[in-house]
Amino acid sequence: MSPPLRIFVAGATGYTGRALVQQATGSGAVVFAHIRPDSPRLAGQRAAFEAQGAQVLACPWTPEALAQALKDARPTHVFILFGSSAGSRKELRGMGRADSYAQVDEGLSRMLIDACRGSSPQPHVVYLSSLGADRPSGAYLAARHAVEAALAQSGLHHSIARPSILTGDDRPEARPAELLAGRLVGGALGALAALGWETPQARLGPMTGPTLARALLSIAQQARPGRRIVEAPELRRLGAA
């Protein structure tokens, strides 16, 4: 029997991260859920994750702290599942901060990739990117494109997931725009699929956090050396319950 996966999850408190921690602990993996120390969700999610059997790490986002966390945890896989949404940027503005996609989504991802490169053994990195990261337009996709490029240059074995909209009725945060977009896009694409044209729905249709988490876990379980890019249709297949 192969030893259990050891999983470090950055962005554990997000919609995808929460589902991944729950599924990974349920599958017998050893899970280290990272929560930023200034997260408004630290106390509540710490209790929830610990009840699921995960170990919570609340080290700060510094190169030294990340290097130490990886040295202690010795993960086989590191998941990069975080990013600044419009909501989290509003929250930060309320705290007097103005973090950008370049600072958070790209900068902190690069910091974690560097920590992975410096750790021994080096983990396989699973990066939650986005549909369109290969043809970036705007700051959001530019950050994802830059992180994908940094991974390509890192020498680390890695997998990249490029889903479309992540939404579902199980998303507790108020994200009316995403939910509405998901419903409109999902409805239109569902109608096309009913007419036999299934490709647009598979590629562009919304996906729930739990579906994506199942796909990411399966990607980690099948991880092989080198670089793998998984687009939305394959994520959908891998994440099917």
Ligand SMILES: NC(=O)c1ccc[n+]([C@@H]2O[C@H](COP(=O)([O-])OP(=O)(O)OC[C@H]3O[C@@H](n4cnc5c(N)ncnc54)[C@H](OP(=O)(O)O)[C@@H]3O)[C@@H](O)[C@H]2O)c1
């Ligand atoms: N949502 C979509 O439709 C979509 C589509 C394709 C790709 N993606 C990609 O997938 C990622 C995750 O999506 P999601 O919907 O699962 O996430 P989410 O629910 O928006 O959660 C975002 C995560 O990022 C963390 N975060 C936010 N600001 C941060 C900061 N300044 N420093 C450190 N961590 C910070 C949050 O931590 P706290 O809880 O502490 O705030 C949380 O863990 C996105 O960021 C994006 O890169 C999203």
